[in-house]
Each structure stands twice: as structure tokens, then as C-alpha cells.
Amino acid sequence: MNVILLGPPGAGKGTQAQLIVKNHNYFQLSTGDLLRAEIKKKTKIGEEIENLISKGNFVSDEIVEDLIKSTIENLKFRDRIIFDGYPRNVIQAKKLDEIVRHFSQKIDLIIFLNVPRDIVKKRIMGRMTCEKCNVTLNEYFNVEEIELHPCGKEFLKKRKDDKEEILMHRYDTYMKETKPVLDFYANHDKFNELDGAMKMSEISNKINEILNV
Numbered sequence: 001m002n003v004i005l006l007g008p009p010g011a012g013k014g015t016q017a018q019l020i021v022k023n024h025n026y027f028q029l030s031t032g033d034l035l036r037a038e039i040k041k042k043t044k045i046g047e048e049i050e051n052l053i054s055k056g057n058f059v060s061d062e063i064v065e066d067l068i069k070s071t072i073e074n075l076k077f078r079d080r081i082i083f084d085g086y087p088r089n090v091i092q093a094k095k096l097d098e099i100v101r102h103f104s105q106k107i108d109l110i111i112f113l114n115v116p117r118d119i120v121k122k123r124i125m126g127r128m129t130c131e132k133c134n135v136t137l138n139e140y141f142n143v144e145e146i147e148l149h150p151c152g153k154e155f156l157k158k159r160k161d162d163k164e165e166i167l168m169h170r171y172d173t174y175m176k177e178t179k180p181v182l183d184f185y186a187n188h189d190k191f192n193e194l195d196g197a198m199k200m201s202e203i204s205n206k207i208n209e210i211l212n213v
């Protein structure tokens with residue numbers, strides 16, 4: 001199956017994508033990775049990409065689409081791709097439909113990890129790191145673990161993280177910009193919305209159930 005994984009920053013999308021790769025032997029397609037891999041291979045397109053990025057320019061949709069095509073075309077990954085962070089808009093979603101159809105495949109499944117804003121905020125703001133053993137816990141979600149932490153809970157400190165605002169801004173931007181993509185896929189018969197506020201392991205179990213059907 002080819003799967004599109006959607007979800008705002010803070011929904012745990014990256015973790016779930018990696019688990020799918022590990023448990024189901026999938027290929028995780030992220031456009032950033034494709035671009036980096038192409039640069040590393042020192043191909044002609046790779047050099048062009050490097051040149052564009054070094055000048056602070058965007059890589060064109062055509063280049064990205066070509067890289068996606070060559071991945072979909074690769075028999076090694078046939079019907080085993082997770083699209084992570086792509087498509088970002090409806091134009092890309094339509095294009096992707098065209099590309100998979102061209103290679104006699106389809107998008108079999110769409111998984112949207114939805115997580116409310118206040119949960120994301122707590123996940124970021126509640127983070128505490130132990131000065132002794134470096135473990136990270138969350139004051140909202142790991143109340144018991146914090147009480148029982150072997151080093152002593154006084155070593156668990158919150159760090160003032162200036163990324164808070166940036167992350168919340170990224171969350172808001174994602175939800176706003178991705179809404180049309182969600183609407184585009186909402187009528188797909190295999191559109192699954194999962195509650196991203198659940199524990200990572202619970203989400204993973206749900207995804208396994210869906211993938212094993």
C-alpha cells in the first residue's frame with residue numbers, strides 16, 4: 001500500500017513514520033531526504049539542487065516531482081511508500097495522484113494524525129530534562145514517572161525554550177495550509193483520522209491495525 005501520513009508538528013508524525021518503516025518494511029519518502037540524497041550522489045540534478053539551495057533559492061516543483069517519480073518507478077519500493085510531508089498543497093496532491101496512476105499504482109491510504117493545539121503546547125511547554133541522566137519527561141503527561149524518577153525529581157529542570165513560539169507558529173501554519181489537502185482527501189474511501197493526543201504506542205497500534213487489513 002502507498003500511504004500518505006499527514007499531521008501537524010507535534011503530532012508525532014516522524015516517530016510513526018519511522019515505526020511503519022521498521023515494522024512494515026516501508027520506504028519513507030520525504031522530499032528533503034530525496035533532495036539531500038540527490039546532492040550526495042553528485043548527479044547533474046544534484047549539482048543543480050545544491051546550486052539553488054546555496055543561493056537560497058527554492059527547488060522547483062518539477063525537480064521534486066522528477067525525484068518522486070523515480071522513487072515510485074523503483075520496483076523495490078512498489079506499493080510500499082509512506083509520503084511524509086508531501087503533498088503540502090492541493091496542486092501537489094493532484095500531481096501525486098497523476099504520478100502514481102502513471103506507474104499503475106495508487107494512494108491506498110491516508111492517515112491524518114490530528115492533535116489539538118493545547119496538547120501540542122503542553123508537549124512542548126511541559127518538557128523537563130534530568131540534569132543527571134538526561135532523560136526527558138513531561139510534567140503534564142509523566143506525573144508518576146517524575147515522582148518516581150531515580151535521580152530525584154529535583155534534578156528534572158525545565159529549560160526555557162525559545163523554540164516554543166516557533167513550534168506553535170509552525171503548528172498554526174500547518175493547520176491553515178494543510179486544510180485544503182485534508183478536504184481534498186476527505187472523500188477518499190481510505191481516509192483515516194487518528195487522535196494524535198493518544199500515546200505514541202496506542203497510535204502505533206491503531207496504524208498497525210489499519211495497515212494489516
Ligand SMILES: [Zn+2]
Nearest residue numbers: 130132133151
Ligand atoms: Zn535522571
